[in-house]
Amino acid sequence: MEQNPRALALFNEGFKKIIEGIGELGFDVSKDENFADTALRAAKGFHELVHDQAQAQAEVAALLAKTFPAKYTEMVISKHNTCFGVCPHHLLPVIYRVSMAYIPTDKVLGLSKLSRLARLIARGPRLQEDLTHELADILHEQLQSQGSAVYIEGLHMCMAARGVGAHEARLVTSGVRGVFLELATREEFIKLVTAPPTTLV
């Protein structure tokens, strides 16, 4: 995705200040060559984790516009998609494992589209709870499906690498819409996405 020049310039200014702060802590940031282009490099890296929302929405719309007619009206699941974002409270990275499902009415998305959709929505300062709801809403309302379900495990750096230091803890969120509100359907989805991994090939 194209980087927004104005946002990039602002991030660059911010990271220059951060490097100054690092200098205050006794690191030789002015003489060490490793820091020479760090502000801009860090700004570009951070921008990769926070997408321009106008561009992201346009991509989501384009992606949802390409569906295939289908007679299949069972559960379609895409599980264990790794996605990245940052939390709005600390701006530290979050690694998500996203599983999602929907039951089509008369159209299905291409398989890779589900992975792309999750990756697009995840990139930003977003609460994991909001990411969960947003994905469930898109897969139900915008895709006009019979229902949708989303299950996300998040490894939050703000919890793993600082503060409480709980690197083994995962934040788990789930959301269901439409026919997934029925307990049996919801349970089948959770059972399928939390099943222990098996070797496929």
Ligand SMILES: [Zn+2]
């Ligand atoms: Zn946080």
